[in-house]
Amino acid sequence: MDRDAFHTLLGGGALVADGGTGTSLIDAGTPPDACLELANVDHADRVLAVHEAFVAAGAVLVVANTFGANRVRLEPHGLATRVDELCAAGVRLAREAGARVVGGSMGPLGVRLAPYGRLRVGDAEEVYAEQAAALASAGADVLVIETQPDLRELVVAVQAARRAAPDLPILASATFTRDDRTPLGDTPEAVARASAQADVDAIGVNCGEGPAQALRILRAMRDAANDLPLSARPNAGGPAAVAGRLVYPATPDYLAELARAFLDEGATIVGGCCGTGAAHVAAVAAVVREHRPRVRVVTTPPTDVDVVTTTSLPPTRLAEALDGGRFVITVEMEPPHSFDAASLVAAATTLRDAGATAVDVADSPMAKMRMSAWAACRLIEEQADVETVLHFPTRGRNLLRLQGDLLGAHALGIRNLFVCVGDPVAIGDFPHAMNDVDVTATGLLRLISEGFNAGVDRSGAPIGEPTGFVVGAAASPAAPDLEREARLLVRKVDAGARFVLTQPVYDVAPIEALRRSYEAAAGRPLDIAVLAGVLPLVSGRHATFLHNEVPGISIPGSLRTRMDRAGDGEAAWREGAAAAADLVASLHASGVAGIYVMPQFGRYDRAAEVVEEARRRTDPA
Secondary structure (H helix, E strand, O other): OOHHHHHHHHHOOOEEEOOOHHHHHHHOOOOOOOOHHHHHHHOHHHHHHHHHHHHHHOOOEEEOOOOOOOHHHHHHHOOHHHHHHHHHHHHHHHHHOOOOEEEEEEOOOOOOEOOOOOEOHHHHHHHHHHHHHHHHHHOOOEEEEEEEOOHHHHHHHHHHHHHHOOOOOEEEEEOOOOOOOOOOOOOHHHHHHHHHHOOOOEEEEEEOOOHHHHHHHHHHHHOOOOOOOEEEEEOOOOOEEEOOEEEOOOOHHHHHHHHHHHHHOOEEEEOOOOOOOHHHHHHHHHHHHHOOOOOOOOOOOOOOOOOOOOOOOOOOHHHHHHHHOOOEEEEEEOOOOOOOOHHHHHHHHHHHHHOOOEEEEOOOHHHOOOOOHHHHHHHHHHHHOOEEEEEEEOOOEOHHHHHHHHHHHHHOOOOEEEEEOOOOHHHOOOOOOOOOEOOOHHHHHHHHHHHHHHOEOOOOOEOOOOOOOEEEEEEOOOOOOHHHHHHHHHHHHHOOOOEEEEEEOOOOHHHHHHHHHHHHHHOOOOOOEEEEEEOOOOOHHHHHHHHHHOOOOOOOHHHHHHHHHHOOHHHHHHHHHHHHHHHHHHHHHHOOOEEEEOOOOOOHHHHHHHHHHHHHHHOOO
């Protein structure tokens, strides 16, 4: 099939592609660590059965089992000299299965190109050219350069394929991580533009974190694609490790629902990748058969309106919860006093299962030495699969370090920030340490929201793509001078705060007083999310201490009496937990957006009880 014939075929309607050949072979008994391409010769019947199932389900484009059939990937298996043989066998089996269009799969080489790795660009181009020539000679109809993690490598592969097989059409497809960038940081728009300039015949997204992400990527690519045909072949959801195996959660019905959206956005090739089987392909094929194009209306902004640079990153889960009106529950956690974060991760998992929206990670609370908070955030997000809110104090950071730490946190995927001044070092482990403060909390909020989130640093120099931070600020509803506190909060909101974490409260009155003072100071209602601080009491002595010795905390006399009567030990905790649950219900009824739970004495198990009860009382049945 030449390039003109390929475009004519796509012009006749959307093409159904197959699903995950590799994961299907593993499900059929091929060891995950085996050379899957060797199955084209040693287990041809198994490969043929997978292809036949996809064709029977409605796949028109079947991608041959040649993903890793290149010299670099085959060498560790002692198969580097068998590129031609394995490519030929792969194409032949796809053809024998009845595929109308056979794609020659060309996956990434698995090693980094220089200067990030040791593989020279010229050597990589020769490897790709060898595989492209082998696939063309075997009779592939289209070269499918897929799952590319690096835009530079994708372009090298396209150039090599175009040189080795000038008449064959090329589909170039990249994969993206949770932040909707390639593993090496390329945006969908950049991938689309570079692919179009490299003279491909179609572009798209495959593998990745699932159908919903693929839809976002497709939309981002569309306007930069120079009218090239678009392809969407996602995994069946983000993979999760269960009992030593990768499990893909997306059902055929769910993939079909998103496939309809792919088509509405202009996709002309729709299929699946890892975890998608014949049932998924059949569901997609049914959607393609019944689909009627939806008319898209594209509007052009007036020329006299300034266009503000904004991030193309998807919202964080916290932002989605705030914007969606779901009651938010976050819990404060302290990083460990060592490099071992296993207990912290285990506790975060418990809080997640109890219903926490996110966990807040404090940065050296009380100026005590702890593991870096952003390292703890990264470990929690990776290993506990719960989003974090990084406490980001100005204390101890000059302007240079502030900005470097922001970039580092964002690079690690940490995008929810709580901006504060931080506890002074004089009260901590190292009272003679520097207490540098180049920027106030309000100044840091503005630096993030008006600077980094717009793509520039404090000096106005570009930082590349804009960041996508969601920033919050502190407020003390029981502050002695509430008018001053309200004026300060107005400045924080004007500087870009999206949410507020308050000091602990023990009834609704302080929150309502803060709202009234804010409205008087700002001339408008307090319309950003308020997460009210909830610090469960554990005894009468605890209540007395907090009320008398901790600035900004006021506990009603009736509650202190209630705690005194409860005695000590477990009975007192139960009374404190019950009081906290009643408080949450009252706060929810008053319209606060959520709560910020502060566990006492590292008892995250007790915090989980509070979270679970709070979720029960605030979520609709």
